[in-house]
Amino acid sequence: MVEFEKNYRISGEIVCKTGLHIGGSSDTLGIGGSDSPVIIDTYQNLPFIPGSSLKGKMRSALELKYSGEGGWLDKNEGKVHACKDLNCDLCTTFGRGATDNIKSGPTRLIVRDAFPTEATTSSWKDKEGIAHGTEIKGENFLNRITSMATPRFIERVPAGSAFVFEMIFSVYSQDDQARLKFVLEAMTLLEDSYLGGSGTRGYGKITFSGLSLSEKTPEAYRNGQDWQPVLKTDGKTTAREILAVL
Numbered sequence: 001m002v003e004f005e006k007n008y009r010i011s012g013e014i015v016c017k018t019g020l021h022i023g024g025s026s027d028t029l030g031i032g033g034s035d036s037p038v039i040i041d042t043y044q045n046l047p048f049i050p051g052s053s054l055k056g057k058m059r060s061a062l063e064l065k066y067s068g069e070g071g072w073l074d075k076n077e078g079k080v081h082a083c084k085d086l087n088c089d090l091c092t093t094f095g096r097g098a099t100d101n102i103k104s105g106p107t108r109l110i111v112r113d114a115f116p117t118e119a120t121t122s123s124w125k126d127k128e129g130i131a132h133g134t135e136i137k138g139e140n141f142l143n144r145i146t147s148m149a150t151p152r153f154i155e156r157v158p159a160g161s162a163f164v165f166e167m168i169f170s171v172y173s174q175d176d177q178a179r180l181k182f183v184l185e186a187m188t189l190l191e192d193s194y195l196g197g198s199g200t201r202g203y204g205k206i207t208f209s210g211l212s213l214s215e216k217t218p219e220a221y222r223n224g225q226d227w228q229p230v231l232k233t234d235g236k237t238t239a240r241e242i243l244a245v246l
């Protein structure tokens with residue numbers, strides 16, 4: 001039995017603490033001559049963070065954390081967790097394959113694409129070595145025997161860049177209040193992991209900053225009211241702080 005109770009909105013900024021590389025297609029590049037371009041929003045011709053990348057990384061962070069007996073990690077093949085358990089918190093929150101469409105209601109979490117803040121866009125314009133929001137980093141890969149270096153040129157969003165993000169979490173059952181906490185936990189796990197590629201070599205450290213959690217009830221939708229802040233999270237601006245009071 002699912003019945004819409006409310007939507008939550010988690011919004012704020014994703015701040016890149018190190019260079020960020022979310023891979024795009026080389027077909028769309030043309031400028032800069034990188035071996036490994038970042039994904040670019042064709043409307044603004046600037047980098048963005050696809051909601052799918054963010055959501056996928058949050059999901060896998062939870063799968064890795066809850067990897068024990070009966071957990072979500074596929075230890076055999078390392079595949080994305082998928083199951084038909086009606087009460088599976090992970091599948092209910094993050095979604096199931098279309099063929100596994102069962103009666104647990106819609107996927108609870110929607111993660112929007114995140115676009116650069118205005119301050120970031122203008123800082124890119126002023127910085128040397130930055131074209132359409134990215135810098136090119138040369139990296140050498142050494143042949144272990146001959147020590148011959150093979151240079152590669154990787155495109156990345158410079159450290160300090162910030163992106164506006166928004167997630168919507170829908171509540172359809174009592175269990176969903178606990179699932180909201182999973183979402184915030186996934187955000188804290190992601191902050192200690194990385195977004196995009198080359199994370200073990202320093203790329204993709206991000207933080208969620210300036211967060212706010214707000215809600216909209218069916219009445220608010222009916223009456224045209226805006227998002228209302230969730231009072232108990234007042235003044236809490238990080239995922240960890242919000243999680244601690246939920």
Ligand SMILES: [Zn+2]
Pocket residue numbers: 081082083084085088089090091092
């Ligand atoms: Zn599942």
